[in-house]
Amino acid sequence: MTRNKLRLAIVGAGPAGIYAADIMLKAERNFDVSIDLFDHLPAPYGLVRYGVAPDHPRIKGIITALREVLDRGDIRIFGNVRFGRDLTLDDLQQHYHAVIFATGAVRDAPLHIPGVDLEGSYGAADFVSWFDGHPDVPRTWPLDAKQVAVIGNGNVALDSARILAKHVEDLMVTEIPANVAEGLAASPVTDVHVFGRRGPTSVKFTPLELRELGELRDVDVIVYDEDFDYDDAAKAAVSGNKQVFVIDKVLQQWRQRALRQAQEPDAPKASRRLHLHFFAKPLEFVDDGTGRVGAIRYERTKSDGAGGVVGTGEIRELPVQAVYRAVGYFGSPLPGVPFDEKFGVIPNHEGQVMIRDEETGEPRQLYGVYATGWIKRGPVGLIGHTKSDAMETVKHVINDLGNWWQPEHPEEEAIVELLESRGIRWTDLDGWHRLDEHELALGEAEGRVRIKVVPRDEMVDLSRGEA
Template sequence: MTKLRLAIVGAGPAGIYAADILLKEQRPFDVSIDLFEHLPAPYGLVRYGVAPDHPRIKGVITALREVLDRGDIRIFGNVRYGVDITLDDLKKHYNAVIFATGAIRDADLDIPGIDAQGSYGAADFVSWFDGHPDVPRTWPLEAASVAVVGVGNVALDVSRILAKHAIDLLPTEVPGNVYEILEASPVTDVHVFGRRGPAQVKFTPLELRELGELRDVDMVVYDEDFDYDEASLAAIASNKQVKVIDRVLQEWRTRPAANGAAGPASRRLHLHFWAKPVEVTTDAAGRVASLVYERTRPDGQGGVVGTGELREVPIGQLYRAVGYFGSPLPGVPFDDRHGVIPNHEGQVLEPDSNEIVPGVYATGWIKRGPVGLIGHTKSDAMETVRHLVGDQASWWQPEDPSDEAIPALLAERGVRWTDLEGWHRLDEHEIALGAPHERARIKVVPRDEMISISRGE
């Protein structure tokens, strides 16, 4: 019986689900799977891209943990694809590879002044407050008034963390250095800008409701944004999720702080719809001073057009949350325009000829772009695995497919890799750190410390 030796690059949900689906698939061959992850710990954006006050979403980790803890998948953490292990290495030791590297960079927002001092990508801020080991320990929270551009879930995560009182994060796994900086934050007003209307937002009702539950934070919406056109009314009538979002926003319109009136809270979170950012102005020192936006209106076809009316909101910092973008991988075709690996249902394609690249597959955000939730990730993986199983005739023929080859190769190169047992050590260590403080865990942030704990050094 033929045996498939498979490498998966990326140990987030996309990579783990692909491994799980393949192992459960009916197939005429055995399978052994090795997961490679550049971080010392698994779970990708579930660990480093979800706000610490979202334990319900982080519950996804429980399902991922069950897959890994079965013991039929090996993990090699702290291994950088393209540096510690290459595509040629994978061809020498495996029959195929699935890339599940996600999308971690911020998409661009091409307006004048966007690169001013005090203007940041939301992904960088999320990585900081989630304790990502490869970002600085500090963050310059120095402004009372802050702008967030975007109306997706990441934009609301960023807005919520900026507006929320730090002490209300203490029961979560927020890292100690993050708590200290948030506790000293001078932020009083967070302004969120979306170029379309309330019925076209991309966030979910759960995310929106959570904003309204923040302690000592007034939600500010503006009546002028709720003059719905026929398309918006139709969306509210036909889509349950849009209907719930509208109901929440309409309730906020009845609160004392509606339309910017003085409310009882010490902090305010403003939602500006029909607002297209056109320029970030700066002060004499080159720092963010304001956001200029153009009022928009619906075009009758689901889009917007500008009205020509410009408005300006004084701010001291800006966060763009207009989407994530994938990063190219050495030796693998890449679509620079869309930030994905070019593919047909997960089979990687040569960009010029559209011919299938034998043995190379993609799944998750690096396959289809940074959209969709966990359910989409599973269906993505099923599609990719189906092709992998059917492509047996074009698999690579490795020189040395032995289980011992990869540990020997990494040891020879001086790579301090971490394994599943090491993740269990780190997991238990973080939970133990949080226990005396009645916290879920206290996340270990420095990479070297994560590695040392994982390896029992």
Template sequence: MTKLRLAIVGAGPAGIYAADILLKAERNFEVSIDLFDQLPAPYGLVRYGVAPDHPRIKGIITALRGVLDSGDIRVFGNVRFGVDITLDDLKKHYNAVIFSTGAVKDADLKIPGADLEGSYGAADFVSWFDGHPDVPRTWPLEAKEIAVIGNGNVALDVARMLVKHADDLLPTEIPENVYAGLSASPVTDVHIFGRRGPTSVKFTPLELRELGELRDVDMILHDEDFDYDDAARDAVKSNKQVFVIDKVLNQWRQRETGSASRRLHLHFFAKPLEVVDDGTGRVDAFRWERTKRDGAGGVVGTGEIREIPVQAVYRAVGYFGSELPDVPFDKKRGVIPNREGQVLRRDPEAGTGLFNQQMYGVYATGWIKRGPVGLIGHTKSDAMETIRHLINDLGNWWRPESPSEESIVALLDERGVKYTGLDGWHNLDQHELALGEASGRTRIKVVPREEMVTISRAE
């Protein structure tokens, strides 16, 4: 019987779902799957992109762990694609590869002052408070007044983590260095800015509700943002999610304010114009243009310019994928170009510059396939589409010269790669749980990469 040796690069939900769907799919060949990740621990953005006070979403790890613990998938953590293994290496040892490397960089916000000192990308901040091993241990939390630009779930996560009292995060898996940093923050006011109105936001009701549950934080809204037109009223009536969001926001408008030590301000109809320089290269203010509904579901500028003093700005306007060595990349969209998961490259003979030629043996799934939109659950349908093509492309798989399962282990050992396996993750997992138990907490994350590797490898 034919056997598929499959490499998956990226051990987050997208990669693990793809492996699980392939193992359960109807097929007339055997399967052997190796999952690679540059981090010593698996689970990708569930571990390093979801705020620590979101245990419900963190609970997805339980399902993902069940897939890995089934015994049908090998895990190689702390392996960097393009450095420790290359595309040529994969061709020598596998029949195909699926890239599920996600999107971890911040999308650009193209306004003056976006690169001033004190202006930060949300992705970097999320990596810091989630204990990502490849970011600095400290974060400059020196601002009393902060602007967060964006109206999606990430913007709400960032704002919530900035304004929430650090002691209220102690029941979570927050790393010690993050707790220390947030404890010393002098923040009093966090302002969230979105270009559109309250009925056009991108965040979900659950994320929004959590903001209103913060201790000792006043929610500040502005009546001018709630002068709805017919289109906005129709959106509230016809869309359940919009109805719930509208209900929550209007409940907050009725609250008494003035007694809390911190305030969270929601500003709608605000088009970013400039991060204002204080004259020394640091953030001094945020400037925006007031917008209004255009009657067709969008907004237009009113010409009214407003400004508010802030000492820090967080840009939460989306994520962007990263280019991989020897793999086609669409620099405009930040994705691996593909047709339903089948990776496409430029046809050198066509001379058009278009990605229109299938790159056999190479596939993509998750955010690096479709862009950073949708929730974690959407990666399942993504993976099903990709796996369907992988199975049907059997005749075009690579024909590796050394397909044995031992050969890739020998290669990594020969190169001195300190890879971490599934047993290693169990070691690290138990260690973090023990650290948490000793402090009366669920878990305390180990942050330094070297320490993660040492614990995982029981060295």
């Protein structure tokens, strides 16, 4: 095998995969690189396209930077190719010298409490996929609850709560798909309750996310005075951390507004309310007697003085007809690739995938296989953190040159011939441009930036010029 060129496959065309490709191409090395990017979706950008709420155009601006990388033309894209079904690890080993998995984490992390399987209990990740127009989720969503609970104190929880509480008319300037707008327009929701087991100074959402709640038209944000009896640890967090300081400032403003409103019972009220409950640990989703969620039972907690909380023994119950679990994302196993079921990641050392030696039982490197992004380190950190993550992984790919795979068919056209021989209707960069232009045109016709195409077949047809 010649050592003067690396044929690199990257599975996952979200930020982690695109950053890894870009960093590899710009890295200092003594060999050439040819990179093919594979994704199971017909369109690139992963969670930036399908995991960020449609009313967050500032965050979606990262697509501009990702687009610039792809539009250079030095990275090939193969969309609508499902790893494990259309293409296997053995296939990659026959065509590439190494592979980086950047498949992220798209499943809901489990929440182990009674009633979690009742009708009306939903994973927030699935809900986000629905309102973002993911092609692999149902077109409809059961929005029939007047009172809804959202479990979690991270950005996904706030995104879910905001979309549930927001009037659909205020979403029509975004790229929200038509089926989503129709579903939200019929929602009878009046109250959305967000539950976090820790206090206001321990939340995981960002100040930007929090402020946006206060900007919702005809929605009152309600906080509860009992949650603001800060101990020394909470006070120290406010005074010692700028982000916590800003979050506390916003919450305190809402707290004072709630106190004023309580003194003015005849003042006009919004038609919808978004409640933030802190020091509230969910215990059970209560069956209404028909197999559906009828209430949430939770325990009041208090600070333990060291950044955690302990239960108080005070149990409360609140009527709700639906619950959204936003307790984190979780990775999915990939056929033929090692997987840590406990943490939802590919086991690795700095991106080098590890397996257990059958003879010694000790971990050893699985040469040629690497990981980056959330499937490498778990679903923590913001999108920008994937850059440093990718740099670490790419460094090892370069340094492992002596242990690369030795593919039988490294020619660039060989993988194209393989996909075509299997009848895979793959999409490429030109195809994404066609789909992108079509979605922008749909939006322009209605005075919006974009309207997403949702059905997978339609996305593929448009991308391949077969519509």
